[in-house]
Amino acid sequence: MEEIISSITIKSESKIVLLVMDGVGGLPQEPGGKTELESAYTPHLDRLAQRGICGLTDPLAPGITPGSGPAHLALFGYDPFNYYIGRGVLEALGIGMELTPIDIAARANYATVDEQGIIVDRRAGRISTERNIELCNLLQQKISRIEDINIIIKPGKEHRFVVVFRGEGLGGGVTETDPQKEGKKPLQAKAVDTDSEKTAAIVNRFIEIAGEILKDSKPANMILMRGISQSPNIPPMQQIYKLNPAAIATYPMYKGLARLVGMKILPIKGETIEDEFIALEEHFSDYDFFFVHIKKTDSSGEDGSFEKKIKAIEEVDRLIPRIEKLNPDVFVVTGDHSTPCLLKSHSWHPNPLLLYSRTCLPDKVNSFGERECNQGGLGRIRAMELMPLILAHAQKIIKFGA
Amino acid sequence: MEEIISSITIKSESKIVLLVMDGVGGLPQEPGGKTELESAYTPHLDRLAQRGICGLTDPLAPGITPGSGPAHLALFGYDPFNYYIGRGVLEALGIGMELTPIDIAARANYATVDEQGIIVDRRAGRISTERNIELCNLLQQKISRIEDINIIIKPGKEHRFVVVFRGEGLGGGVTETDPQKEGKKPLQAKAVDTDSEKTAAIVNRFIEIAGEILKDSKPANMILMRGISQSPNIPPMQQIYKLNPAAIATYPMYKGLARLVGMKILPIKGETIEDEFIALEEHFSDYDFFFVHIKKTDSSGEDGSFEKKIKAIEEVDRLIPRIEKLNPDVFVVTGDHSTPCLLKSHSWHPNPLLLYSRTCLPDKVNSFGERECNQGGLGRIRAMELMPLILAHAQKIIKFGA
Numbered sequence: 063m064e065e066i067i068s069s070i071t072i073k074s075e076s077k078i079v080l081l082v083m084d085g086v087g088g089l090p091q092e093p094g095g096k097t098e099l100e101s102a103y104t105p106h107l108d109r110l111a112q113r114g115i116c117g118l119t120d121p122l123a124p125g126i127t128p129g130s131g132p133a134h135l136a137l138f139g140y141d142p143f144n145y146y147i148g149r150g151v152l153e154a155l156g157i158g159m160e161l162t163p164i165d166i167a168a169r170a171n172y173a174t175v176d177e178q179g180i181i182v183d184r185r186a187g188r189i190s191t192e193r194n195i196e197l198c199n200l201l202q203q204k205i206s207r208i209e210d211i212n213i214i215i216k217p218g219k220e221h222r223f224v225v226v227f228r229g230e231g232l233g234g235g236v237t238e239t240d241p242q243k244e245g246k247k248p249l250q251a252k253a254v255d256t257d258s259e260k261t262a263a264i265v266n267r268f269i270e271i272a273g274e275i276l277k278d279s280k281p282a283n284m285i286l287m288r289g290i291s292q293s294p295n296i297p298p299m300q301q302i303y304k305l306n307p308a309a310i311a312t313y314p315m316y317k318g319l320a321r322l323v324g325m326k327i328l329p330i331k332g333e334t335i336e337d338e339f340i341a342l343e344e345h346f347s348d349y350d351f352f353f354v355h356i357k358k359t360d361s362s363g364e365d366g367s368f369e370k371k372i373k374a375i376e377e378v379d380r381l382i383p384r385i386e387k388l389n390p391d392v393f394v395v396t397g398d399h400s401t402p403c404l405l406k407s408h409s410w411h412p413n414p415l416l417l418y419s420r421t422c423l424p425d426k427v428n429s430f431g432e433r434e435c436n437q438g439g440l441g442r443i444r445a446m447e448l449m450p451l452i453l454a455h456a457q458k459i460i461k462f463g464a
Numbered sequence: 465m466e467e468i469i470s471s472i473t474i475k476s477e478s479k480i481v482l483l484v485m486d487g488v489g490g491l492p493q494e495p496g497g498k499t500e501l502e503s504a505y506t507p508h509l510d511r512l513a514q515r516g517i518c519g520l521t522d523p524l525a526p527g528i529t530p531g532s533g534p535a536h537l538a539l540f541g542y543d544p545f546n547y548y549i550g551r552g553v554l555e556a557l558g559i560g561m562e563l564t565p566i567d568i569a570a571r572a573n574y575a576t577v578d579e580q581g582i583i584v585d586r587r588a589g590r591i592s593t594e595r596n597i598e599l600c601n602l603l604q605q606k607i608s609r610i611e612d613i614n615i616i617i618k619p620g621k622e623h624r625f626v627v628v629f630r631g632e633g634l635g636g637g638v639t640e641t642d643p644q645k646e647g648k649k650p651l652q653a654k655a656v657d658t659d660s661e662k663t664a665a666i667v668n669r670f671i672e673i674a675g676e677i678l679k680d681s682k683p684a685n686m687i688l689m690r691g692i693s694q695s696p697n698i699p700p701m702q703q704i705y706k707l708n709p710a711a712i713a714t715y716p717m718y719k720g721l722a723r724l725v726g727m728k729i730l731p732i733k734g735e736t737i738e739d740e741f742i743a744l745e746e747h748f749s750d751y752d753f754f755f756v757h758i759k760k761t762d763s764s765g766e767d768g769s770f771e772k773k774i775k776a777i778e779e780v781d782r783l784i785p786r787i788e789k790l791n792p793d794v795f796v797v798t799g800d801h802s803t804p805c806l807l808k809s810h811s812w813h814p815n816p817l818l819l820y821s822r823t824c825l826p827d828k829v830n831s832f833g834e835r836e837c838n839q840g841g842l843g844r845i846r847a848m849e850l851m852p853l854i855l856a857h858a859q860k861i862i863k864f865g866a
Binding site: 089090093094097118122123124125126127128129130131132142143146147148149152153289402404405407408409410411432433436437441442 | 465468472515823825826827828839841842843844845849850851852853854855856857861862863864865866
């Protein structure tokens with residue numbers, strides 16, 4: 063499908079705004095009640111729903127709850143079952159590291175081992191972030207390169223950090239060294255395919271040297287590695303869609319995901335939703351595709367705070383006219399997955415979807431909500447089917463076949 | 465997809481009831497009329513439809529009418545285009561034979577041949593079932609083994625019986641020996657691949673010996689074999705879904721299909737629908753997934769009896785509160801395919817679908833019927849997409865990807 067889309071996309075002047083309210087879909091708290099979105103006062107989104115066309119998207123497939131990685135890949139039109147984003151890669155993106163396609167990224171933990179090398183604490187007593195930074199600096203100073211591979215170390219929070227192995231000939235198929243329980247020795251990293259033998263050797267050598275450097279730093283006298291994975295080689299949106307895309311997001315992970323598909327990350331002055339809208343206004347003439355990511359809808363859902371989620375949705379709604387004023391050719395509002403306060407987690411429930419453009423055929427949907435969208439003219443599609451639809455309404459897709 | 469699902473399913477305490485009203489979907493007898501399901505008085509199913517979420521499933525794909533085998537495989541979440549259930553295997557399951565993954569099963573017919581070995585009656589004058597049993601006993605007594613292959617013979621009705629070849633090294637790619645018309649000699653079974661050469665040799669040897677044994681039993685002095693096929697090697701539900709599944713069905717074929725995917729077949733005291741519900745109640749604490757199969761809705765449809773089909777549906781409806789009382793975490797009511805009385809046969813029309821659980825978002829559907837379900841929140845999905853959805857609502861699936 064990607065190849066087909068790529069063969070019929072064209073460059074044009076039209077502009078697209080894809081506003082993703084992370085985890086916006088929800089559930090009633092009580093049987094018979096309304097969802098967060100249905101409860102929110104959203105006159106602007108409702109007006110757009112009346113003038114536009116609505117529907118639902120399954121993030122991946124019915125019943126499958128996605129992580130943020132696959133959910134966003136799907137929204138960007140990439141088959142999330144084809145491009146796997148490993149834990150190490152996501153963690154690296156999450157702390158703002160920039161990855162290249164040859165990189166291998168791993169989540170690492172400081173841990174405590176006894177004299178026999180047996181793990182007595184997999185989290186090194188959750189050392190402070192400050193101590194973590196000190197130790198990462200020490201490791202980085204002493205290990206910047208193994209053979210022809212560059213090593214990049216970046217601290218996260220508490221005992222967590224990320225190691226990136228950068229160089230030619232590294233495959234991503236390597237097992238983890240964390241035995242997942244205490245009372246055991248760390249495992250050796252093993253290659254699961256011949257392409258990854260060099261990776262396994264470098265990882266093991268790295269851990270050996272690190273163990274040597276840390277030997278007097280108890281409780282953080284060993285490291286464990288998990289989610290060792292390769293940055294997926296994703297053809298950029300420039301190539302597939304002929305777009306000049308930009309991303310507006312406050313959280314590093316979403317910036318990282320956007321960067322993976324070729325988006326330029328726009329600077330934002332602050333951390334508020336309004337700051338994101340200001341960034342959109344300032345850069346609106348420079349790009350033709352804008353991914354605007356709102357985190358608050360998801361984080362309030364994860365907290366289980368129905369009221370906070372409603373407020374986040376209403377905050378976005380109040381700012382909607384600012385986007386309308388920019389007059390994008392296609393304006394889409396949706397989620398990447400649902401995060402019902404009832405479940406306090408991502409869920410499999412479909413995302414409400416609203417598309418507004420001059421070429422849409424308005425349906426009978428009256429307001430922007432899960433159940434209203436269920437009656438919408440776009441029906442129920444998979445999230446990865448959305449991008450071609452957006453491009454079509456932006457007149458950026460030509461006829462397939464004669 | 466199966467691998468993906470298998471990688472994200474987890475064991476949990478929650479319980480699922482999948483009530484399959486075989487062939488429940490239908491059509492109006494007269495233009496402007498109601499379907500069987502729409503005509504039936506179903507207050508309990510209607511109440512569930514109001515509190516739950518509804519939709520439609522295409523058994524396989526739009527326009528494709530399924531046999532019972534693929535229809536049930538799809539309901540159980542297996543791609544029916546990947547797993548082929550041959551006629552011989554289905555026939556064996558249908559008369560209650562238990563198959564192992566190494567078995568080859570064939571439908572066999574008694575036939576009449578003349579002195580030259582030319583077939584003069586492909587059905588041996590439809591000999592009585594009693595005579596069939598006698599002859600099958602005779603054959604079984606005299607041929608229990610050829611080389612290292614065990615032979616298991618079981619009579620069906622009239623001139624029909626089933627032969628199972630059990631042993632190592634048998635492939636399922638063997639042509640049939642029935643030339644499909646009279647005036648010809650029986651064909652030799654031929655292997656269509658190298659894996660099936662041993663099967664062809666054993667089948668031909670079996671027919672040769674059987675012909676010898678039957679030579680004085682005119683009109684049943686020869687046998688013909690069709691649908692020679694291997695039991696499909698389906699990964700069981702225990703493995704893919706981590707379920708402990710049980711089936712409640714009165715007809716052998718459905719028990720056989722359930723057994724193919726690893727379900728335990730529960731004993732039922734009688735033959736009525738209520739007996740099936742009693743079995744569910746008695747075993748409810750022992751399993752976490754229950755497939756309850758209702759045959760009457762289909763058989764009355766095949767008979768073309770609109771009134772009888774309505775009665776069957778109403779009989780099920782009256783018993784619905786017994787399932788509600790058990791309080792399963794997910795309760796699903798649907799069909800495997802439609803059987804409109806108008807057509808007196810299976811059809812391609814989508815199945816009405818009702819799902820009730822604490823985590824469903826109730827839609828505006830007011831009653832359980834084909835056209836009401838068409839407005840439902842689950843939209844129109846393929847039957848094989850249903851299992852992941854059920855497992856999600858039962859909280860038996862974890863997030864895909866990070």
